[in-house]
Amino acid sequence: MVTRTYDNSHSDESTNGVVVMVEPYSQKEQIQQVVYRILDANLDRAREGLRIIEEWCRFGLNNAQLALECKRLRQDVAKWHTPELRAARDTPGDPGTELTHPQEEQRASIKSVLQANFCRIEEALRVLEEYGKLYHPTMAKACKQMRYQVYTLESSLMGHQRHQLLWRSRLYLVTSPHETLLNNVEAALKGGLTLLQYRDKTADDSLRLEQARKLQHLCHIYGALFIVNDRVDLALAVDADGVHLGQQDMPIAVARQLVGSQRLIGLSTTNKEEMQGAIAEGVDYIGVGPVYETPTKVGKAATGLEYVSYAAKNCSIPWFAIGGIDANNINDVIDAGAERVAVVRSLMQAEQPTLVTQYLLSQLNRIKPEL
Ligand SMILES: Cc1ncc(COP(=O)(O)OP(=O)(O)O)c(N)n1
Numbered sequence: 238m239v240t241r242t243y244d245n246s247h248s249d250e251s252t253n254g255v256v257v258m259v260e261p262y263s264q265k266e267q268i269q270q271v272v273y274r275i276l277d278a279n280l281d282r283a284r285e286g287l288r289i290i291e292e293w294c295r296f297g298l299n300n301a302q303l304a305l306e307c308k309r310l311r312q313d314v315a316k317w318h319t320p321e322l323r324a325a326r327d328t329p330g331d332p333g334t335e336l337t338h339p340q341e342e343q344r345a346s347i348k349s350v351l352q353a354n355f356c357r358i359e360e361a362l363r364v365l366e367e368y369g370k371l372y373h374p375t376m377a378k379a380c381k382q383m384r385y386q387v388y389t390l391e392s393s394l395m396g397h398q399r400h401q402l403l404w405r406s407r408l409y410l411v412t413s414p415h416e417t418l419l420n421n422v423e424a425a426l427k428g429g430l431t432l433l434q435y436r437d438k439t440a441d442d443s444l445r446l447e448q449a450r451k452l453q454h455l456c457h458i459y460g461a462l463f464i465v466n467d468r469v470d471l472a473l474a475v476d477a478d479g480v481h482l483g484q485q486d487m488p489i490a491v492a493r494q495l496v497g498s499q500r501l502i503g504l505s506t507t508n509k510e511e512m513q514g515a516i517a518e519g520v521d522y523i524g525v526g527p528v529y530e531t532p533t534k535v536g537k538a539a540t541g542l543e544y545v546s547y548a549a550k551n552c553s554i555p556w557f558a559i560g561g562i563d564a565n566n567i568n569d570v571i572d573a574g575a576e577r578v579a580v581v582r583s584l585m586q587a588e589q590p591t592l593v594t595q596y597l598l599s600q601l602n603r604i605k606p607e608l
């Protein structure tokens with residue numbers, strides 16, 4: 238039973254013979270105490286989560302604007318942390334301090350840390366909104382607004398992360414159907430791959446969905462970007478980082494409306510006009526090719542290294558040379574000006590995808606070590 242003391246007396250043993258007068262809380266007061274404890278715990282939770290996000294914005298991204306946004310939200314939350322709510326705290330009596338989930342003890346990547354903490358903040362704000370209604374209706378309203386601000390922050394931060402990783406990625410693996418699809422991809426991720434596209438032109442949708450989900454999960458664990466070829470719906474269904482479209486696919490403006498500004502859109506280009514069009518339409522990256530004729534894309538004439546050189550001089554967004562590129566000719570493509578390449582067979586048919594990934598990356602990193 239929750240009790241309280243009055244008459245300035247204390248109920249613990251340190252009272253040393255002083256008569257202790259203890260009066261039980263009324264049921265209403267007990268409930269109020271519980272509500273206060275919930276509010277106190279969740280105000281702490283929201284602030285801690287915001288601080289974790291803020292540290293990444295500040296030290297990881299050097300992004301003063303995002304860091305300031307976190308700080309402002311943290312201070313807004315703090316305003317509600319009144320002495321009466323703090324006074325309700327009873328850490329030793331809280332059974333929740335012992336409860337942890339194995340997933341909380343291990344995080345695979347910065348992305349996982351950020352996502353877990355955004356979830357934590359959003360949950361805490363939701364709890365504050367609901368229980369806040371029993372405390373102060375203005376607090377409930379303020380927490381609701383803050384929750385929406387956190388959603389916006391999450392979306393711009395995750396979009397920022399995606400763009401940063403895209404710019405840093407030099408090797409892009411585009412998959413082909415394979416019996417050991419997941420193993421091959423994981424081997425490449427172990428070799429340092431940071432950008433993957435799921436491409437299967439023939440599978441039925443249920444298999445596509447299943448494989449896309451598994452690949453998305455794998456990329457999440459390794460902190461790599463996951464892109465879906467051709468299909469905006471599939472990309473959204475598996476919460477991919479973006480979609481890759483061809484010149485014959487859905488118009489970029491329509492795709493952008495569907496995927497939003499924070500997800501990536503890539504577009505294949507084979508000539509200067511397509512490149513300029515892609516940049517004007519606001520895609521995030523382009524494919525430049527096919528550099529060499531390739532059985533993976535039968536019937537598409539090679540553009541040769543001239544288009545690669547043109548891209549090197551004129552393309553203002555990340556671009557990936559693609560088509561027939563392997564360990565034997567990658568240096569010719571690099572010499573023509575490529576800093577990034579995309580491959581299918583070189584990795585999907587490699588006996589040791591980890592080693593080939595490492596080799597291709599070592600050649601790409603030779604030119605300008607830090608992109
Ligand atoms: C990185 C990258 N570049 C080009 C393509 C080819 O896309 P598209 O022209 O739409 O042809 P399909 O791949 O759909 O056959 C790509 N997928 N990725």
Ligand SMILES: Cc1nc(C(=O)O)sc1CCOP(=O)(O)O
Nearest residue numbers: 526527531533560561580581582
């Ligand atoms: C899927 C694709 N698109 C291309 C383009 O130029 O648009 S070339 C290509 C296939 C690349 O496969 P590989 O590395 O096995 O040659």
Ligand SMILES: [Mg+2]
Nearest residue numbers: 467482483486
């Ligand atoms: Mg396509």
